[in-house]
Amino acid sequence: MLRVKIYGAGSIGNHLAHAARRLGWSVAVCDVSAAALARMKKEIYPQRYGQWDEAIALHEAGPNEPRGDFHLILIGTPPDHHVPLALRALEERPRGILIEKPLCTPALEGAEELHRRAANSSTRVFVGYDHVVGKAVRKIEDLYREGLIGDVDTLDVEFREHWSGIFRAHPWLSGPEDTYLGYWRRGGGASGEHSHAINLWQHLAHVVGKGRVADVDAMLQYCRQGQAEYDSVCLLNLRSEGGLVGRVVQDVVTLPPVKRACLQGTRGRLELLLNASPEGDAIHCRIPGRDDQVHAIPKTRPDDFIEELRHIETCLEGPDDASLIRPSPIGVERGLDTMLVVAAAHASEAGGRRVSIDYSKGCTLAAIGRKP
Numbered sequence: 001m002l003r004v005k006i007y008g009a010g011s012i013g014n015h016l017a018h019a020a021r022r023l024g025w026s027v028a029v030c031d032v033s034a035a036a037l038a039r040m041k042k043e044i045y046p047q048r049y050g051q052w053d054e055a056i057a058l059h060e061a062g063p064n065e066p067r068g069d070f071h072l073i074l075i076g077t078p079p080d081h082h083v084p085l086a087l088r089a090l091e092e093r094p095r096g097i098l099i100e101k102p103l104c105t106p107a108l109e110g111a112e113e114l115h116r117r118a119a120n121s122s123t124r125v126f127v128g129y130d131h132v133v134g135k136a137v138r139k140i141e142d143l144y145r146e147g148l149i150g151d152v153d154t155l156d157v158e159f160r161e162h163w164s165g166i167f168r169a170h171p172w173l174s175g176p177e178d179t180y181l182g183y184w185r186r187g188g189g190a191s192g193e194h195s196h197a198i199n200l201w202q203h204l205a206h207v208v209g210k211g212r213v214a215d216v217d218a219m220l221q222y223c224r225q226g227q228a229e230y231d232s233v234c235l236l237n238l239r240s241e242g243g244l245v246g247r248v249v250q251d252v253v254t255l256p257p258v259k260r261a262c263l264q265g266t267r268g269r270l271e272l273l274l275n276a277s278p279e280g281d282a283i284h285c286r287i288p289g290r291d292d293q294v295h296a297i298p299k300t301r302p303d304d305f306i307e308e309l310r311h312i313e314t315c316l317e318g319p320d321d322a323s324l325i326r327p328s329p330i331g332v333e334r335g336l337d338t339m340l341v342v343a344a345a346h347a348s349e350a351g352g353r354r355v356s357i358d359y360s361k362g363c364t365l366a367a368i369g370r371k372p
């Protein structure tokens with residue numbers, strides 16, 4: 001049985017605690033806010049999952065929180081707290097750390113230090129882009145590998161979702177101004193909150209052998225609301241190292257939401273529709289001259305996190321020898337690559353021009369260069 005510590009008793013902290021308990025693991029949750037711990041026990045968890053689970057231990061985060069005896073540490077706090085907590089978590093030498101997305105702020109503070117320290121430790125570090133290890137994305141990978149659509153010419157991913165749904169899950173917040181979501185510099189806004197889309201583009205580009213994102217041409221719409229300042233729409237044109245071109249759209253204004261990915265190949269198209277119906281996700285395979293094939297992939301919201309934790313457990317059971325470890329699609333390197341694209345998007349909008357990413361400079365702003 002794995003022993004898990006979770007930082008953050010908010011929305012994701014509840015999802016992860018529930019998923020870990022469904023896997024039979026022991027769970028301790030730490031939050032800096034006593035009110036958040038009480039809300040988890042009295043409201044969020046029982047409302048979502050039927051009843052509170054007395055086996056979950058709740059602690060105020062700080063000097064008296066439990067330390068040093070966990071297999072896995074999960075960080076589910078606002079993004080600007082992720083890196084400092086992850087650096088401290090590494091000192092506890094757990095087998096694994098999962099940091100929620102986005103990994104850090106677009107200023108990339110601490111990102112390269114985290115990368116270096118993670119690379120030099122025996123702890124495996126993951127970033128919570130759960131979709132890329134979910135059943136639907138695994139299925140689209142299988143269909144692509146069957147050769148149905150031929151070689152991929154272009155790839156589009158959209159996560160367009162009005163954030164009213166997020167605020168419904170946080171009834172104690174009055175709006176974007178009350179939370180990191182309303183501040184792009186803290187990792188909020190469409191570029192941070194829906195960075196699942198950038199990450200999924202990157203993942204699928206790797207699946208089709210086209211490498212990392214090399215060029216980013218972005219247009220962002222920034223909004224001010226009281227103190228809040230966030231991008232409501234983030235449009236990206238991307239080119240990968242292997243020459244794949246495509247688009248990513250992330251926004252917090254679209255209602256009803258649309259979350260989809262489209263791989264257009266030389267012989268046909270694969271379309272992934274997340275939350276295609278209340279029953280789950282779907283993949284449409286469209287080959288000219290043939291009937292469309294629809295693959296339904298039943299899923300509930302808790303499944304997203306159960307699948308993710310199962311994936312991490314499998315990784316942690318793998319070999320200790322670094323040369324034998326297979327990279328995970330949610331490994332920290334991928335989370336860092338996603339942050340470079342988020343940072344490049346803001347730089348592209350600010351400069352009004354396309355920018356390139358030089359991975360040899362690490363996860364730093366120096367990696368983001370102007371394109372001549």
Ligand SMILES: NC(=O)c1ccc[n+]([C@@H]2O[C@H](COP(=O)([O-])OP(=O)(O)OC[C@H]3O[C@@H](n4cnc5c(N)ncnc54)[C@H](O)[C@@H]3O)[C@@H](O)[C@H]2O)c1
Nearest residue numbers: 008009010011012031032033036061076077078079100101
């Ligand atoms: N993977 C997903 O699908 C998914 C879903 C929801 C949220 N998230 C991510 O999870 C993170 C948190 O989002 P949320 O909606 O749960 O936020 P939230 O505001 O509901 O909860 C965050 C909690 O962290 C606590 N906290 C802040 N600093 C802390 C610290 N230093 N130590 C311990 N606790 C601390 C806060 O008191 C709060 O209770 C964000 O990065 C978000 O993007 C991911």
